Amino acid sequence: MYRLLIADDEQLEREAIKFIIEESFPGSFTICEAANGLEVVEIALAFKPDLLFLDIKMPGINGLQAAAQINRVLPECRIIIVTAFHYFNYAKEALSLGVVDYITKPAPPEAVVETVKRLIVELESASFKERLAAEREQQLQQITGYFEDDLLVLIAYGEIEAKEIEDYFAILNLQAQTFFAAVATILYPNTPGASILEIEKRVLNKNVVGWVKEYMQKVGRQAYIRSIGAEVFILLLAEENLDEYQARLTGMRLFTELKEALWKEQQIALNIGIGGLCNETGQIGQAFSQAKYALRYEAAPDSIISYGDIERDQQQVFYPYHREKRLYQSILQGDIHASQQLLEDLLTWLREHTSCLEAFQQKVYVGAPRQLTLQIIDCAGSKQMVGPAVDAFAAQNPNIKIDYIIGTSPELPSKIKAQQMAGNVETNVVLTGYDAMGSGLVQQIWERIMPEQKKSFPNLEDNYLPAAKAAFDLFDGYGIVFAWCPGGPMFTYNPDRVKNVPRTTDELLAWCKANPGKFMYPRP
Structure with missing residues (x-):
């Protein structure tokens, strides 16, 4: 008989999983329950479960903190996260804590059954430990890919500082003295009388990214490649410490050879722009901006140009949008120290680049309104x-x-x-409604509306009934209640079949136990 521990601060969720297990695996499990993070650790260390269904958001300590303590003492305990959301930010941490799977709430019976069946087979396997190590290594490779893609996106949009890039490099175990930043566009085939569909462009972009990755591995170069919009971003790492002239020659040679090989093997042509020399992580974002400028500077098809080859008086100064965005966020968060530092950085940049301000203002503020x-x-x-x-x-x-x-x-x-x-x-x-609103609050995806936009909603709270005001307060300024119906949850049932309608939570739970498989959540 196996030992199963179910940890969730919602009794209804615990009872639902317990009911599914007992109905699907009669006599196979001894089951214990825990209602908070501290309790699950205490019970797990004494009970020593084979399987643990664990909610992330619980009072006391959260599920991942509990998993860390349990995994140190019980490394072979198989932990399944049960959560309302997909916590990408927790992926790497969860892997290191022994989490092997996750199921979304409300837990679908078929997902619970299939997961438990698979884990029972693993528990009975003699090579469990070896396969566990191989599985975690595979998962780590997948998560590493997520971090690589995430890094290039943040750099491309100027939303990451040098210290954060260094943190990413530490996670990915990267060491380099010189970086080459390049941006490429694909020259799509131009057939007379026909046009290439957007989906075909995306497929071609994906194929080119895959080919470039394989090419870099083949020539022994470490590089990170990501398709972002219609462009392909390439961050090439080199161990040699080069000066600006050597770096320009090396970059031109490497990317020229890449272009020629791609045309020879795939008959696909590229336009490539290469940024300036990078010997520090803090220069990578600037180098990508330079690469994009070089790409647009040379309009001839099937061309490659380095930013360093553009005449000095034609090189562009790049406004630090990412610092302005961080300043705005710091002000909204009330971080006075960070706001002052970022403001001083922006003022320093403006003092050093006064010659380009007039042209910049005309470019940004003058012209017809955009659609x-x-x-x-x-x-x-x-x-x-x-x-x-x-x-x-x-x-x-x-x-x-x-x-x-x-x-x-x-x-x-x-x-x-x-x-x-x-x-x-x-x-x-x-x-x-509450469901997606609550999910978004936990994942911090909403922008705060109140009190920042108070002038746009005068006397808003005075218009609310008490129940609506309570909902508004619950959203903590991240949402506005524009309609309210205090009817509570709505249940739909067939009166010809359901004679005794449940009217309390206890009655509903008893009805579900008496009628397995007859209660379900509607899909919004």
């Missing part, structure tokens, strides 16, 4: 209620296109989180 797109995702079925207000806003702002999308709550937080990590947020407004 903007406002994307609204509705996960609450609120279009009929808010539609007139949206139409009125569109009529008053003809330069703003309204993109109204119907979405679902379970996928929404992960979708927005992925957009934020890629530096390409498309969604601007979300209409949702």
